[in-house]
Every structure is written in C-alpha cells, then in structure tokens.
Amino acid sequence: MMINYAVVGAGWISQQAFLPGVVQSGNSRVAAIVTGDRAKAARLADFYDIGSVVGYDGYDALIASPRIDAVYIALPNHMHADYAIRAARAGKHVMVEKPLAVSEDEALAMIVAARSANVFLMTAYRLHHExxxxxxxxxxxxxxxxxxxxxxxxxxxxxxxxxxxxxxxxxxxxxxxxxxxxxxxxxxxxxxxxxxxxxxxxxxxxxxxxxxxxxxxxxxxxxxxxxxxxxxxxxxxxxxxxxxxxxxxxxxxxxxxxxxxxxxxxxxxxxxxxxxxxxxQIDHFGAQVAYFSDCIRSGTPPEADGDEGLAxxxxxxxxxxxxxxxxxxxISAQPRSRHPTPDMVRLTPVTDRRLVV
Missing domain, CATH: 3.30.360.10 (Dihydrodipicolinate Reductase; domain 2)
Incomplete structure (x- = not known):
C-alpha cells in the first residue's frame, strides 16, 4: 500500500529534497501540492505526475479528502502549528520540518491534536535514518x-x-x-x-x-x-x-x-x-518518508514524534x-526512552532527477 502525501509549501526544500526523495522511497507518493504559487506548482506537478495542486485556501477541503493519508509541512516556522493541527483534526498523519513550532505552547497543542485524533505526528529528523x-x-x-x-x-x-x-x-x-x-x-x-x-x-x-x-x-x-x-x-x-x-x-x-x-x-x-x-550516500528525505510510511502502514508510532521535536x-x-x-x-524536559536504532536506517538510493523552479 502506497501512502499518499500532500506537500504543504513548495519552496526550496520541497523541490530540492522532499519531492525527489518521495520517488525514491518505494512506499510513498505525492498526491497533492499546497502552495501560493500555482504556476510553479503546476510545473512540479507535471514533472512528478502529481494529480492535484491547490492554494492555501483549498487546504481544508484537500485534507478532508480520502485521497490524502499524510501531510508534509515545509512552511516557515511560524506556520507549522496551524497547518499541522488542521491536518491532525482532519485525521491525517503529519510530518513537520524542524523546528517543530515557534513556542512550547504551540508544540504542545500540535502533540495534543495528533493524540486526540489518533494520528502520528513526526518531526522530520532525516538523520535518524542515515x-x-x-x-x-x-x-x-x-x-x-x-x-x-x-x-x-x-x-x-x-x-x-x-x-x-x-x-x-x-x-x-x-x-x-x-x-x-x-x-x-x-x-x-x-x-x-x-x-x-x-x-x-x-x-x-x-x-x-x-x-x-x-x-x-x-x-x-x-x-x-x-x-x-x-x-x-x-x-x-x-x-x-x-x-x-x-x-x-x-x-x-x-x-x-x-x-x-x-x-x-x-x-x-x-x-x-x-x-x-x-x-x-543515501537519499535522506526518501529514507525518512519511507520510515514514516512504514510506521503508518504498521501502526507503529515514529521514534521522532512530537515530543522529540518539543525536547x-x-x-x-x-x-x-x-x-x-x-x-x-x-532546561526542564522529560527523559526520552527512544533513540535512533539500526532498524530505522533506510538505504534509499539517491537520484539526480529533480526540478527546481
């Protein structure tokens, strides 16, 4: 079963790393791009055969769709919490770029939203799979x-x-x-x-x-x-x-x-x-999305969860x-019982096929 992602934010990191990495993952695909630049996203969608491009005003309708299983949020830091919480409440798993949010309160709200909706929140620590x-x-x-x-x-x-x-x-x-x-x-x-x-x-x-x-x-x-x-x-x-x-x-x-x-x-x-x-040399982004999709498919919480990002x-x-x-x-933080282990490594092959617009 392929896990279908919506990429939220089509900036440099999505173009240079995440979009080409998903192709290398073997168990994931990008089904939609959410961005304010529809013309740019249309070129990316054509290059990667992505079926849907929506603006930020169409985000809620998109994540209400059964065509999306998870979202990857690559927005400026101050926008992480809003888009993550909305996705979780819509029943979608969420991977968020670092840092998780811009305040402890925001991070805690993201964690609570994911737990309440029984979905996974993963902080995108790609090196945990390297x-x-x-x-x-x-x-x-x-x-x-x-x-x-x-x-x-x-x-x-x-x-x-x-x-x-x-x-x-x-x-x-x-x-x-x-x-x-x-x-x-x-x-x-x-x-x-x-x-x-x-x-x-x-x-x-x-x-x-x-x-x-x-x-x-x-x-x-x-x-x-x-x-x-x-x-x-x-x-x-x-x-x-x-x-x-x-x-x-x-x-x-x-x-x-x-x-x-x-x-x-x-x-x-x-x-x-x-x-x-x-x-x-591995594709770091392909490896982390492969791992997260494995977690989604097996129902196993990811190691780099919201609490990891909060720490x-x-x-x-x-x-x-x-x-x-x-x-x-x-600094006051609860000890973490989970750390990166060899079973989390994914030797995802690198690719030169990418489009940066």
Missing amino acids: PGTVAVLEHIRANAIGRPLFFQSVFSFQTSLGNHRLQATAWGGPLQDVGVYCINAARHIFAEEPIEAIATAHRPVDDPRFGEVDASVAATLRFPSGGLAQFVASFAAAAVDNYRVVGTTGDLELDPGFRFETATRLRLRSDGKIAETRFP DMRALLAIQRAASTGVPQA
Whole structure:
C-alpha cells in the first residue's frame, strides 16, 4: 500500500529534497501540492505526475479528502502549528520540518491534536535514518570511546539575502535552522536531556542580511551525567558541518555530519588505533518518508514524534534566552526512552532527477 502525501509549501526544500526523495522511497507518493504559487506548482506537478495542486485556501477541503493519508509541512516556522493541527483534526498523519513550532505552547497543542485524533505526528529528523549517524550511536552504546564527556560541533554556511530564515517573524536564524541538528545529535549521544544552557550571539551591524536575526550563535549545554555539548551555528561563515565526541577512552568524529548532499564519514580513535568508515550516500528525505510510511502502514508510532521535536525546542528556547540575557538558563524536559536504532536506517538510493523552479 502506497501512502499518499500532500506537500504543504513548495519552496526550496520541497523541490530540492522532499519531492525527489518521495520517488525514491518505494512506499510513498505525492498526491497533492499546497502552495501560493500555482504556476510553479503546476510545473512540479507535471514533472512528478502529481494529480492535484491547490492554494492555501483549498487546504481544508484537500485534507478532508480520502485521497490524502499524510501531510508534509515545509512552511516557515511560524506556520507549522496551524497547518499541522488542521491536518491532525482532519485525521491525517503529519510530518513537520524542524523546528517543530515557534513556542512550547504551540508544540504542545500540535502533540495534543495528533493524540486526540489518533494520528502520528513526526518531526522530520532525516538523520535518524542515515547510517553514519546511527553508527555513531551504536559505537557509543558499545563503549567504543568509554563514557562520552564532550560534544563539539560546527554547522555553518553563507545564507542569501531575502531568505525567509532571516525573518524574525518566522522565528528564523541559524540557531533554529541548523543549531537544532547539533542539539539533536548531542541529546542522543548522551542519551539524556540537557539541564542548562549558556550562550552568546553575534549580529554584525554592517551586513544587511542580519537586521532581524543573529548571524552566529555559540552555545554550551550541560547534561545530568556531566556531559558538555558545545556548538556554533552560523549563517555567515564557510560551509562546515561536523561534530566530535570525546569519551573517557577514545573519540570519534563525523565529518561531514549533517547535510543531506554528502555522505557521512566517521573517524574512530580508540586504544591507539584509528578506524575510518565512509558510509553510503543515501537519499535522506526518501529514507525518512519511507520510515514514516512504514510506521503508518504498521501502526507503529515514529521514534521522532512530537515530543522529540518539543525536547529540542525546549533547548532552543533556553539557548535563545541565554544569548539575549547573558544568564545561564535551566532546561526542564522529560527523559526520552527512544533513540535512533539500526532498524530505522533506510538505504534509499539517491537520484539526480529533480526540478527546481
């Protein structure tokens, strides 16, 4: 049984990654596109053989249709909650891009709506289905580096003027857009929830891109076991995406570590030996939609559910408060019992067939 998705928001991430990824999934298809640009969507629909294109004013009628099983929401952050809650109330499963919402109240409302409707809400953590990311966690579980002590990461690139991620009203900024990957990695590496955030930020006065959001954010998270996670997220630096974990007896590094365009590469150093592994390049978006569709078909709740997205949001909000006040901020979150495991990996083949308009 193929799971039929409506893609809500036909911007860059949908065009570059999600639409071509669904074709690679093997168990999913896009049945409709919801967008404000009907001409653009018509070209995408023709390219991918998608049967329906509707405007945002037609969203409620679309999700009332039995032709749709699930929605993928790739809208600006401040629109996630509204469209997710409406889909859940219509009985549709929901996959939402990160961050889950723009406030804890919104995230909780999304979780409640999904539970009340008995549908799945999944936060789109594509790396939970990527082999290198899961291999890191398996090495740590196997005590390959002893007890993990320190996590260090950089995720940066140069963003372009006009991008909606530079808008304060959309809760944009490098922390929310790429810092969330660092937070999520650290939480699963330590298998704990952070309890305190310290942070600082930089916003240049002479760069028109950063009139509303910070250019760079540096943060430290403290974990109950004593683990420390430090990262820098930036929209104004060279393209770097990696992380390193130092334990009591060894260390490991994933570089590249986050982006979907490149294969991950792991270096493990322990007992005086260095082992390097290059993992296969997979289609991250095809893998995550394949996994979510498997969950829908089997009735199994996804690991990266709404509570997973909420956990990262609590850290994001604490870091934001710490950066704006200069005062360490406490974080309160319930421990998570589920983490990415090898059975969640999907070796979905990559494709060059895509249309970006």
